[in-house]
Amino acid sequence: MHGLSVMASGAWGSDIPITRENIDEVTEIPTRLDPLCSYLLGFSTPIEITEEGTYTAQASKSEPGYRFYSIQIPGTDEYYFIENRLTQGFDKGLCGIYSKTGDGTDVTGGLVVWHLDASTWDTCLEDNTVNTPDHQPAYMPVYLESYDAIGERSVMTRDPFRTTGLYSELQRDSTAFTDTLQCFRGTVDDPNERTASGIGVFALDGAQDAADFKMVLADIPDDADAADAATILFTNDVHGAGLDPASEGLTYASVAALKLEARTLAGTSNATLIDAGDAVQGNALATLSKGSIPVDAMGSADYDIAVPGNHEFDYGVGTLKELEDQAADWGIAYLAANADDLTLEDQGPFSRPLFDRPGLAMHRYIAGGKPVTVAFIGIATPETLTKSRPSNFQDEEGNTIVGFCEDETGQALYERVQQSVDAARQSGANYVIAVGHLGNRGVTPRWSSKEVIANTSGIDVLIDGHSHEQENEYVADAQGNDVLLVQTGTQLSSIGKITLRDGGFDVELVTSADYAKKDADVTAALERYQDEFAEILNEEVAKSQVIMPWETEEGLRLATVGETNLGDLAADAYRSAMGADIGLMNAGGLRAPIEAGTLTYGDILSVQPFGNTIVMAQVTGQQLLDALEMGARLHPESCNGLLQVSGLTYQIDPSVPSGVVTDASGAFVRVDGERRVKNVTVGEAPIDPNATYTVASHNFMLVEGGDGMSMFKGCPIISDEGTTDVQTLIDYIQRDLGGEIGEGYLDQNGAGRITIAQASEPDDGHEDDSSDSGDDIAPGGTGDASNTGGEPGGTEPDNHMEGEASNGLAATGDGPALKAACLASAAAFLAVIVIAARRATLSRRR
Known part of the structure; x- marks a missing residue:
């Protein structure tokens, strides 16, 4: 004693x-x-x-x-x-x-x-x-x-x-x-x-x-050796979802309780909690606090390591550095081995770290009664340069001041990751766990987690994020060794749990159905965060008769693969606010659903949490065609840049390989070969590549070329009133729709503004005429071909507008190609099948 x-x-x-x-x-x-x-x-x-x-x-x-x-x-x-x-x-x-x-x-x-x-x-x-x-x-x-x-x-x-x-x-x-x-x-x-x-x-x-x-x-596991193992818990792409103390799903209080149980069974030093990016942005509280509340919530939950996702940079590099200091006060280390401060002198790899800690952290555990050293390596996606606000990475002269080892082949990223792995092994690491915000579905292929694994060696596990997938699979590295690739999905749909035993890893994804415990102290902290902004967030601003979904249960963001009524609503709001010919909304800018019933300011802010402002630009028809092609380049895979539209219709032919060429940062350069976007109409007329149109959208895309939309940079901005995207959407619902979302947005799959060409069987050996307006098409891959919804809300302009209600809006109407498709029995049959499958998915979600 x-x-x-x-x-x-x-x-x-x-x-x-x-x-x-x-x-x-x-x-x-x-x-x-x-x-x-x-x-x-x-x-x-x-x-x-x-x-x-x-x-x-x-x-x-x-x-x-x-x-x-x-x-x-x-x-x-x-x-x-x-x-x-x-x-x-x-x-x-x-x-x-x-x-x-x-x-x-x-x-x-x-x-x-x-x-x-x-x-x-x-x-x-x-x-x-x-x-x-x-x-x-x-x-x-x-x-x-x-x-x-x-x-x-x-x-x-x-x-x-x-x-x-x-x-x-x-x-x-x-x-x-x-x-x-x-x-x-x-x-x-x-x-x-x-x-x-x-x-x-x-x-x-x-x-x-x-x-x-x-x-x-903590419950004692049946496995007697479970307490003699290290536990590594992880989350990714939470996007503020863990901040609601009243949620029946998983919250940061759930994460905290799980971490405490791991510490109870195996000891504090044998339990580590990690986030793989996009934690500080995505809902109303995160936006209003500029990421500060999510960081405090993570600190309360006892996180140890965080990797910056692209949305960690949304508030600017300076703000992120402040969040890094705030996280450090909680004991959280930000890691990103490939994030470089380009204002510093280049003296070789790791000589210009953007974050205070290097991209490598060594932890020692006990597994099977033996000391085991694990190295954690942080990897940020080079897509950050285009999937956050591009100007955040430039100085006043427009020079790029932050780099992520981006190039046109991916080799720069692979080399930096390999150098980190080699350094970890040389420092005595028994295992190397990479924590990346890289993704697979809908990302630039050369920067995907699978390509990073395939072009490096020495990684044992890669905890991933960015693409909102649930992954638990093995991928071969450059030497043919299996690497465990895991990801939890998004919005805290699950918490990842890796158990490191003597000789290997076990993985499970813990859901709210599996785990109901929540830490009372963290729940109390979440309640305090809610109270801080309760008056603003709870203000009732509108109503909705319809459900406007955002993603499926599997984490697929619907607007990134086709048209949705939520995308139509946002594009209509932009177009109406500016009186423009066309309204554009990037799919990645939509971040939450709209449910039927009363809508609060917090509900709308969660849909568009980025704080962008609405502008109107003069854009040529050719620039619009390039933008549509850029957005459709990955279809049928998910793409944040897929454009939801108002005043315009277009068709995607996925049988045509994408000819989009991008630069080292992922920005648009040109299109080589045949284009997959066809039958583009503005109003009822085919688009004229040489004509000039007025286009309304947010500054992220039209001014800064976000999502790689570099074709818009330098376009004349003819209106910039400084109104936020959130207020624009609220104003549209209140003024143009009479305060309630209803007619014109009843179909969750949209009003038929985006159509998808379906493959058809050859007829008697005759070749199809690709210029024929009667190509087989299905609306949006999901929608109702009989309703193009050319006007905002799919209604006549004077139905919801006072005075000069049309605001110069041009009806898109039923184009010849769309009418022909509706008359084609084969195409209609295919459309019905796609519609039924999509609605079945949405029904399961509800």
Whole structure:
């Protein structure tokens, strides 16, 4: 017990450590009673804890005075006593006993946990072996639970105090320690055998008179070895979804509870929590706080590592650096090995890091009773340069000041990742886990996670994000070795859990159906965040008769693969606000559904959370054709740049390979060969490549060329009123639609403005005339071909507008190609099949 009890051997302490040299000069000071002796002598009574929660352990300095707690290990006669010991008063002597610096100033105290085995108490009391220091724990009923080096657990411990500083030390120290509370399973043959008790006691403060701690109960897994394994939890593309304390799904409180359970079973140093990007943007709270609230929520949930996604940069590089500092205060390290500050001198790889921490972090765990070193490498997507606001990465002269190892082949990224892996192995890593915001579906192929794996070697696991997929598969690396690729989807649909055992990894995706526990303290924090902006977010601004979905249960964002009524609504709002010929909305700019019923400001802000402003530009027909081609280049795969339209219709022929050529940053350069976008009409007339049209959209696309739409950069901006996209959408619903979304938007698949050409069988060997307006088509791949919805809302202009209600809007009408398609029985049959499948998916979602 090493001085923590007056009844123990060596109960005399001092202000400074006692040595052979100073033993005659040092004044010895007795320490106070341990909680068990205090209780047996009638000086104090423990407060029994039976439920999870946060409790306060009072030292003896102030009112209400000293008190301690007891917790019984379920199904046993074993107990934990929790007390608060400070190096003051009678316990001043603890300074000399536990000091490592030699002067005693480094010891301040903290929570102390005692372990009592009541089943052996009477026997040991009778033969006076209770405090025999050379007894094995199985025969010594009272001793300290502390954090000794694994494999070297000792009764005569040197580190008994639990504080928040202890956990920081455990997480960063290269030597693995455990703070796991265990229960006896000793036998005569193996008296030291113990297993995890399923009880966790975690300090929430430093050394202070009233110190809070959290008690956690975790189910003991059936697998006896589970507690002797490292747990790596991960999330990706949360986009603010974890901030709703009332959500029945997973929240940051769920993440926190899962992390605490992992710490309880395997120890603080054996549990790591990671985010793979796009956490600080995506809903109303995230936008209003410019990412600050999501970072605080992650800190409350005890994240350790974060990798920046493209949307971490949405508020600007300067703001992201502030968020990095905020995260560091919570103990969260941002990692991105390929994110370079180009304003610094280039002295080779890793010489210009954008973030304070290098792109590599080393953690040491215990798996199978053996120390294991794992390296984590952060990888940001080079698509960030076009999938966040492009001007965020430029100085006042337009020079690019941030780089992500982007080039036209992907080789620069592969080389940087390989250099990081090699550095990790040379530093002693047994395993390498890459944490990337790269994705696969709908991303630039050369920068996808699968291509990074295929062009590198030495990675064991790649935790991915960006494409909103659920992945759990093996991909071969450059040397043919299997690499585990995992991703959780989006919006906290699941939490990833990797268990590292001696010799391999196990993976599971934890959903709300699997896990219902939520940490009360984190839930309370989420409630405070909601209250901060409640008045703004809860203001009722409109109503909706219809459901406007955003994504499927599988995480497929509907507007990135075809037309949706939500995309129609946004494009109509832009066009109406500016009185433009055409309205454009990029699919990636839509971030949440609209449900039927009352709509609040928070609901609309979640749909368009980026804070873009609406502008109108003069654009040539050729520039529009290039933009449509750029947006359709990946179809039928998901693409954030797919354009939702108003005042315009177009057809995509996916049988034509995309000829779009982009530059090293992913921006549009030209189209080689045949175009896959056809039958483009503005109003009822075919588009004229040489004509000039007025186009309304947001500054992200028309001014900055976001989503790679570089063809718009330099276009004359003829109107820029500074109105946000959110307010534009609210104004349109209130003024043009009479305050309620309804007629014209009833079909979730849109009004037939985007159509998809269907493959048809050759007829008697005659070749099809590709210029024939009667090509087989299906509306949007999903919509109703009988309704083109040319006007906003698919209605006559004067139905919802006052005065000059048309605002110069040109009706698109039913073009000849669309009428021909509706008359073609084969095409209609195909359309019905696609419509039915799409609606079945949406029905399952509801």
